[in-house]
Every structure is written in structure tokens, then in C-alpha cells.
Amino acid sequence: MKENIKILFGHYLAGKTNPEQEKILMEYLADPANADSEFHDVMEKAWTKQRGETDYSLAAVQGLAQIWNKVEERQPKSRSLFPLLKYAAAIVVIISASLGWYAYKKTQQPLQTTIALISKTTQKGEKVKLVLPDSSIVYLGAGSKLTWPSHFVKGGLRKIQLDGEAFFEVKRDTTSPFIVHSGQMQTQVLGTSFNIYAYPKDRTFSVAVRTGKVKVSENSQGKLKELSLLTPGMKILYHLKERNYTVHTERVTEVNAWIKNSFAFKDVTLPNMLKSLERYYNVHIELKSNKLNQCRFNATFSNKSISNVMEELHVMSGKHLKYKIDTGTKTITVWGEGCQ
Structure with missing residues (x-):
């Protein structure tokens, strides 16, 4: 077992481990029973390679102090700690990555960070051009409100809220679908340009596509029901009260004509x-x-x-x-x- 952990430790320092392997390694190192010196040969290599790159950050120093406490608790009074002193710098270098017990524990807990939301509201007769954190462009129509996060998480959903009318030019990212919520309606794309008309007080909702492909769904009691996949020149008109819709075609040049x-x-x-x-x-x-x-x-x-x-x-x-x-x-x- 220890030989496998030592090999795994070496792979980790080389950046060749996957998340599952890192979990096994971190849990092993987190156990006080394993805070002995069986990793000295691995640390010797780390010392040779990293001696000029010591990390003096607060997290590293605090982590090192905790390891020393563990070692001292387990060592007989007559046993010298000198062999470990030789590798102190190496321990500091790799503390947050390989022996960062607290750092590892934090990764196992849900992130508590809150992403701030930004809103823009236009008045009657006003329209504005906005650039979102992912470089997508939005033309916000008169009497409308757009709400979006201060930044998008790579690989996550790019969710925004629209009340009113807007034309979107979405930056393509296949790992991060772009979703617009408008009341009970949801519009999802990867990278395309389209127009949404969704004023809360009106009885109609519409999406018209200029480029790319758009999926329009209805949120009914928490369940999404796909209504239509739209391609360039297609427009869906949904009647909110009657809960029915039609799909027809229009000139792509008319999709965002209101901008001009x-x-x-x-x-x-x-x-x-x-x-x-x-x-x-x-x-x-x-x-x-x-x-x-x-x-x-x-x-x-x-x-x-x-x-x-x-x-x-x-x-x-x-x-x-x-x-x-x-x-x-x-x-x-x-x-x-x-x-x-």
C-alpha cells in the first residue's frame, strides 16, 4: 500500500494524477498515522527540483506548522527529527498541493462563493448595447430589463433573465450553454443570434432567429417542455394565456430591424x-x-x-x-x- 502511495505521490508532484487518484492520496496523507517519513525519498526529489521555488504564503506556513505538530506527537522523545528538517523547504513547497489537508477538505465542500448579479433597465424610447462577461453582445430594447452574473463559470450554464425585448449575439461555447429565462419561457443556445420579445404585461412571447439554432421551452410547474427548435428565418409566437403557439417564417433582416x-x-x-x-x-x-x-x-x-x-x-x-x-x-x- 505504501509503495503505491509513494508512486502516486510522485505522479501527483508531476501533475499526472486524476481527481480520483488525488482523493485517495489526500485522504491517506490526512491520516495522522501516515505522517511518518516513508516519503523522504520522494521529498528528496522534490527538494532537488523545487529548492529555488519555496512558497512562503500564509496557507503554506500554517499547513507546515500543523504537520510538525503531527510529527512531534508521533515521534518518541529519543528519536531525532533531523531527517525531516532536511526536507522542510520541500514540505513548504508542496504543502498546499500534496499535504494541504485543509485545502483538500475545502474542495469536498460546496462552494459558498456568491456571484454578484448586474441589472440594466431601459426607459421608454431608449435602447442600449451591452457586452456580457463572455463577450456576448446584447441590444436591450425600450422598457426592458436584463439581469446577468458578473462572471460566467467555465463549463457551467450562462444564465440570464430578460423582461422585455432584446437581440442577442451569443459568443459560442459548446461547454457552456447560454440560457435566457423570460417568465415561464426558456431559450437555450450555444452560439447564435436571435431576438426575444417577452414583456411581462403583454400576452405574447416570441423568439426569432437570425443565425444558428435556438431551442425554446416552456417551464410548466418546474418541468421543461420543449416547444420548438428554430433555425434562421424561423419565429415562434407563444400566447401566454391560451398556452398555445405557432411557428412561421420571416426575413432574417427583420429579426433585429428595431435596432436600426x-x-x-x-x-x-x-x-x-x-x-x-x-x-x-x-x-x-x-x-x-x-x-x-x-x-x-x-x-x-x-x-x-x-x-x-x-x-x-x-x-x-x-x-x-x-x-x-x-x-x-x-x-x-x-x-x-x-x-x-
């Missing part, structure tokens, strides 16, 4: 469109007529002022939709007798 002040609406009801226009243009819109609730529009507005947008809606409705803009209060009143 181009807003595309496809078969959208007037109330939902007005909610989006409120956020984009930082105005308050009052819809005074229920007769307009079922009006649906297909429209794209590129670099238009809100007054131009309202005029185009007036024309598209067959002039049944009427509006009034109060520039002082930034309020738009909308009424009418329905659409053509």
Missing part, C-alpha cells in the same frame, strides 16, 4: 401594436374605441416619426382610425369606427 429604428408588424392587432409604439417612441397612447380592438395590421416603419406612423395607420385603416397628438404631454388619442 425599423419596426415590422405582421398580422398584429392594433392594441398590441400601440403598446410597442409606446415603448419605441416614449409616448402615451390612449385607445378610446373598442371597435378598433380587432383591427389587424401588416406594416413596416423605417426611421419614421410617430406622427408619420400614425398617419400611415390612418390611411391603412381606410381612414376609419382617427387620432390626435398632444405634443406637450406626449399623448396620442386614438378612436374610430373599426377598420375596412
Whole structure:
């Protein structure tokens, strides 16, 4: 057994052990019954190789003191400790790695470190560009909130929270899936670009893909239910209240058009469109007529002022939709007798 441990010890010093072997070694060395001098020949090699690289850190010195205490407790009074003194420097060098009893114990306990969270909230009419710790880029839309950790752990999940709208350009990392939580919905990728629309007060959730592949799932009572795998040009529209969804195609250039002040609406009801226009243009819109609730529009507005947008809606409705803009209060009143 001791011969095997000595061989294992030598491999550890050379950096050739795996986690299981290190566990066996550390548990053996942690036992006071094994704090004798059978490792002197191994330490001799460590002394020769490491004599110029002594570690004087607090952890090493404290660890060395504990080993001396163990040795002194086990040595007969008449027995000299001189052979061990020769290797004191070697023990200090390797203390935290090979005889670091406390360091090893800490690795067996769950990490207690807390990763700080960072949040960014945008106002109506505002959009910002953010760079995450992994170099992924996020364009955060108006009236939205993004929360992310101050750093991502390599090999772990890159989890963030979105309330609102954002376009993501995710840095590819096959060992660390990128997951966006939006209410009861979850979007997972490795490296791609996509847009999420997930305002908490709205009744719809959508994901549209520009590049790569995206998996969209619903979190139902703690269980994930995969809804769809999306590829470029695909968009999922999920109705939160009805808990049903549709998947359709759209131009990839329209996925993140809002970043450049181009807003595309496809078969959208007037109330939902007005909610989006409120956020984009930082105005308050009052819809005074229920007769307009079922009006649906297909429209794209590129670099238009809100007054131009309202005029185009007036024309598209067959002039049944009427509006009034109060520039002082930034309020738009909308009424009418329905659409053509």
C-alpha cells in the first residue's frame, strides 16, 4: 500500500494524477498515522527540483506548522527529527498541493462563493448595447430589463433573465450553454443570434432567429417542455394565456430591424401594436374605441416619426382610425369606427 502511495505521490508532484487518484492520496496523507517519513525519498526529489521555488504564503506556513505538530506527537522523545528538517523547504513547497489537508477538505465542500448579479433597465424610447462577461453582445430594447452574473463559470450554464425585448449575439461555447429565462419561457443556445420579445404585461412571447439554432421551452410547474427548435428565418409566437403557439417564417433582416429604428408588424392587432409604439417612441397612447380592438395590421416603419406612423395607420385603416397628438404631454388619442 505504501509503495503505491509513494508512486502516486510522485505522479501527483508531476501533475499526472486524476481527481480520483488525488482523493485517495489526500485522504491517506490526512491520516495522522501516515505522517511518518516513508516519503523522504520522494521529498528528496522534490527538494532537488523545487529548492529555488519555496512558497512562503500564509496557507503554506500554517499547513507546515500543523504537520510538525503531527510529527512531534508521533515521534518518541529519543528519536531525532533531523531527517525531516532536511526536507522542510520541500514540505513548504508542496504543502498546499500534496499535504494541504485543509485545502483538500475545502474542495469536498460546496462552494459558498456568491456571484454578484448586474441589472440594466431601459426607459421608454431608449435602447442600449451591452457586452456580457463572455463577450456576448446584447441590444436591450425600450422598457426592458436584463439581469446577468458578473462572471460566467467555465463549463457551467450562462444564465440570464430578460423582461422585455432584446437581440442577442451569443459568443459560442459548446461547454457552456447560454440560457435566457423570460417568465415561464426558456431559450437555450450555444452560439447564435436571435431576438426575444417577452414583456411581462403583454400576452405574447416570441423568439426569432437570425443565425444558428435556438431551442425554446416552456417551464410548466418546474418541468421543461420543449416547444420548438428554430433555425434562421424561423419565429415562434407563444400566447401566454391560451398556452398555445405557432411557428412561421420571416426575413432574417427583420429579426433585429428595431435596432436600426425599423419596426415590422405582421398580422398584429392594433392594441398590441400601440403598446410597442409606446415603448419605441416614449409616448402615451390612449385607445378610446373598442371597435378598433380587432383591427389587424401588416406594416413596416423605417426611421419614421410617430406622427408619420400614425398617419400611415390612418390611411391603412381606410381612414376609419382617427387620432390626435398632444405634443406637450406626449399623448396620442386614438378612436374610430373599426377598420375596412
